[in-house]
Amino acid sequence: MMQKMYDWVDERLNITPMWRDLADHEVPEHVNPAHHFSAFVYCFGGLTFFITVIQILSGMFLSMYYVPDIMNAYESVKYLQTEVAFGVIVRGMHHWGASLVIVMMFLHTLRVFFTGSYKKPRELNWVVGMLIFFVMLGLGFTGYLLPWDQTAYFATVVGVQIAESVPIIGPYLKYLLTGGDIFGALTLARFFAIHVFFLPAALLGLLAAHFIMIRVQGVSGPL
Amino acid sequence: MSKKEISRRTFLNYALMGTGGFLAAGMITPMVRMAIDPILKPKASGSEVAVGSVDDFGPEPKKVDFKINVVDGWHKAESTNVAWVRKLEDGSILALSPICKHLGCTVNFNDPSGKPNEYFCPCHEGRYAINGEVILNTPPTASLDMYKVTVKEGKVFLGEKEKNPRGGVKG
Ligand code: HEM
Ligand code: FES
Numbered sequence: 001m002m003q004k005m006y007d008w009v010d011e012r013l014n015i016t017p018m019w020r021d022l023a024d025h026e027v028p029e030h031v032n033p034a035h036h037f038s039a040f041v042y043c044f045g046g047l048t049f050f051i052t053v054i055q056i057l058s059g060m061f062l063s064m065y066y067v068p069d070i071m072n073a074y075e076s077v078k079y080l081q082t083e084v085a086f087g088v089i090v091r092g093m094h095h096w097g098a099s100l101v102i103v104m105m106f107l108h109t110l111r112v113f114f115t116g117s118y119k120k121p122r123e124l125n126w127v128v129g130m131l132i133f134f135v136m137l138g139l140g141f142t143g144y145l146l147p148w149d150q151t152a153y154f155a156t157v158v159g160v161q162i163a164e165s166v167p168i169i170g171p172y173l174k175y176l177l178t179g180g181d182i183f184g185a186l187t188l189a190r191f192f193a194i195h196v197f198f199l200p201a202a203l204l205g206l207l208a209a210h211f212i213m214i215r216v217q218g219v220s221g222p223l
Numbered sequence: 224m225s226k227k228e229i230s231r232r233t234f235l236n237y238a239l240m241g242t243g244g245f246l247a248a249g250m251i252t253p254m255v256r257m258a259i260d261p262i263l264k265p266k267a268s269g270s271e272v273a274v275g276s277v278d279d280f281g282p283e284p285k286k287v288d289f290k291i292n293v294v295d296g297w298h299k300a301e302s303t304n305v306a307w308v309r310k311l312e313d314g315s316i317l318a319l320s321p322i323c324k325h326l327g328c329t330v331n332f333n334d335p336s337g338k339p340n341e342y343f344c345p346c347h348e349g350r351y352a353i354n355g356e357v358i359l360n361t362p363p364t365a366s367l368d369m370y371k372v373t374v375k376e377g378k379v380f381l382g383e384k385e386k387n388p389r390g391g392v393k394g
Contacts, residue, residue, distance in 0.1 A: 054250060057250065057251075057254060058254060061254040061257055061258055064257075064258055065257075065296070072297065072298070075297035075298075076296070076297050078297065079296055079297035080257075084257055084260045085256055085257065085260045085263065085264075086252075086253040086254075086256040086257040086260070087257050087260075089253040089257075090253050090254050090257045093250075093253070
């Protein structure tokens with residue numbers, strides 16, 4: 001059945017070369033943990049991506065119950081966490097995943113740094129990697145406000161004041177982030193929009209660029 | 224007995240698909256279970272609301288508004304329900320829901336645009352007889368739902384909606 005359906009599509013669209021290109025791509029010996037166990041450090045990039053996928057999926061499902069409104073945000077999180085079956089698990093995946101993705105990204109960056117993989121011709125991918133890093137920090141910062149509890153609120157007050165301390169543009173930055181004079185309804189609404197639309201879109205674009213460059217340039221050579 | 228050999232390629236394929244499937248299932252199961260929770264949750268049984276005493280009602284359907292508590296996720300609110308209540312020939316109480324069984328508009332008794340002694344739906348001219356029986360060859364496919372009626376110490380209490388067992392009538 002499956003084979004027949006596959007053949008039917010393949011006959012018309014010739015899809016075999018597309019995945020064959022990936023499947024037949026040889027993994028060099030020096031990045032294969034089966035050859036040298038220490039090569040597991042090359043897994044951190046993939047693990048970062050794996051957790052990013054978990055973040056995106058769990059975030060999509062959380063937003064089925066979450067509402068970004070100051071009267072209801074906390075209540076909706078409490079509801080999904082206490083009344084909805086497995087809600088506590090899905091929120092847990094997103095909550096712990098948010099920290100774990102930073103850890104994985106950090107380990108991946110260490111690997112790139114100590115193997116010197118940022119050197120010519122891969123400078124651009126280091127730059128894209130740094131952009132991904134800042135987008136991730138932005139996701140963590142904006143997401144943290146969403147439960148709208150005491151920790152969330154005051155962590156964001158402090159975070160925005162740090163932004164305000166930037167010379168010259170600081171006050172504008174603060175106003176842009178809060179969306180008004182106080183930390184309130186407007187702040188929560190824009191943090192939500194940034195968290196679920198703007199930054200994930202930027203992240204996907206950057207990840208695509210990151211992976212295409214890796215494919216074009218190949219993994220950097222052995223030490 | 225000869226053992227069937229499996230090739231290295233097949234074995235690796237299975238191992239890979241098994242591991243991948245396990246990882247994917249571990250990720251997806253909680254999320255899907257969370258998403259479909261509303262259809263698996265047991266329905267909260269509604270409370271019964273007093274709408275008057277038995278003597279308030281006669282053979283002529285009377286419209287009553289009554290408040291019910293609605294639990295909508297984290298949001299709790301009062302909402303108003305409507306019932307058309309009448310006393311049947313045997314003295315029992317019939318309380319009909321005015322929600323049309325065609326596509327859910329609100330019906331009205333003795334509506335100026337309808338016929339006398341009938342419920343009339345303004346949306347597609349659905350009609351029902353006095354006990355909610357759908358008039359055949361009008362759009363609705365079932366008779367008007369009824370509220371569960373309990374009479375305690377002369378007072379009428381309305382509960383959940385139930386199907387009206389009365390069939391359609393010619394009109
Ligand atoms: C790599 C990407 C992401 C990171 C690092 C991240 C981080 C966070 C953090 C730290 C929180 C606060 C969680 C808590 O304190 O319990 C949060 C909440 C939330 N995130 Fe994300 N997030 C990411 C992607 C997404 C995406 C793609 C969506 C939706 C499409 C999303 C939707 C939400 C929602 C609805 C909440 C509020 C629910 C809650 O607080 O449990 N997130 N996120
Ligand atoms: S909704 Fe009442 S007749 Fe169509």
